[in-house]
Amino acid sequence: MPRVSKISKSPPAAVEDILNRLGRNIRTARLRRKLSREELAERVGISRYVLADIEKGKPTTAIAAYLGALWALGLLQDMREVADPDRDEEGKILERARSPKTAPKRKTLDDDF
Amino acid sequence: MPRVSKISKSPPAAVEDILNRLGRNIRTARLRRKLSREELAERVGISRYVLADIEKGKPTTAIAAYLGALWALGLLQDMREVADPDRDEEGKILERARSPKTAPKRKTLDDDF
DNA sequence: CTTTTATGTTAACTTAAATCAACATATCGT
DNA sequence: ACGATATGTTGATTTAAGTTAACATAAAAG
Structure with a gap:
């Protein structure tokens, strides 16, 4: 992709690792299935x-x-749970902190005076 | 990518689904973290x-x-197991069929005659 | 050894991916 | 209501992703 992004030109090590891993895994799967490129x-x-390249x-x-x-x-099914909101604990915590799901118990009755 | 591949121009439904899912999930995670685009x-x-686009x-x-x-x-850690050879049961079976790991038991002794 | 078959490498070409600027339109907080 | 912030949209520009062809080398099969 033209005007190549920084992330593509020099990805963080973690991203590069995942990319190399993915490539190796795809190669392994291909060879196991006795398929040529x-x-x-x-x-x-x-x-x-x-x-x-892949x-x-x-x-x-x-x-x-x-x-x-x-x-x-x-x-492909291995991709289904990637970034799944249900498994994103960090995100769930942040969301909960903002809008508590459990309605806060009213200490006093609404109409007490 | 110029000379756009068929897979990119009109991906199989399964690929399109995963792509839409991923996009939605990334969006959800972003919003939970209260980040703007x-x-x-x-x-x-x-x-x-x-x-x-993502x-x-x-x-x-x-x-x-x-x-x-x-x-x-x-x-990113959600990507670590994608296409993991250890979890590729189909591939493992194919490999085993080709080169049986367990050495085939000799029916007769090597030196029997 | 010889012939396939698989993969590596190079070069030329086409075309759209990614960026930026500018403006439009939500959406949100006060 | 207002102003601020987030996102949508369009057009122009740059430049490299992906294709093909041709040849080289490597590894299997015969």
Whole structure:
């Protein structure tokens, strides 16, 4: 992507790690299934060059290409819970602090005077 | 990405679903943390426009932008197990079929004649 | 060894991803 | 109501992502 973002040019180590990991995992899954790059790429709908980039963990490659590879390998379901609000404990705490779900008990009756 | 791949132009429904989900989840996490698009985008190292694309689930956006958003929200660890070979049961079966890990028991002794 | 098959590398080309500026329109707090 | 902040939209610009072709090298299969 032109005017390449900082995040793509030099991603934080954590992001780079995940990217390399993902690439390796996709490669492993492909080899286990005895697929060549060309075969898998064709099923995904990309060129073999992009699949090579994916296996290398290239940051600037379109997310759909990565997800397409997972999809063609039958591994897309692993993405379903990513950033799931139900599992985002940090977020839930912050939300609760703002708008307490349990209605605060009134100390006194509304109409006591 | 120019010469846009088929997978990006018209992703399979499953991929589109995951993409929309991811976008929504990132948005939810951002709002819970009371961050504006501009604030989060700046932390990620992208423009507010790209973050808007991400929350819409745009297929052609660089994977690093998506991962950067997860990272800035403290949700990147959700990606660690995606396509993990240890959890790829389908792949493990295929591999086992090819090269049986348990050495096949010899029916007869090696030196029986 | 020889022939496939898989992958690496380079170069040329097309086109849209990402940025910025400017303005419009919510949405929120006071 | 008001002003401030957040987000939507448009157009112009830049530049690299993705494609193809061609050739090189590596690894399997015969």
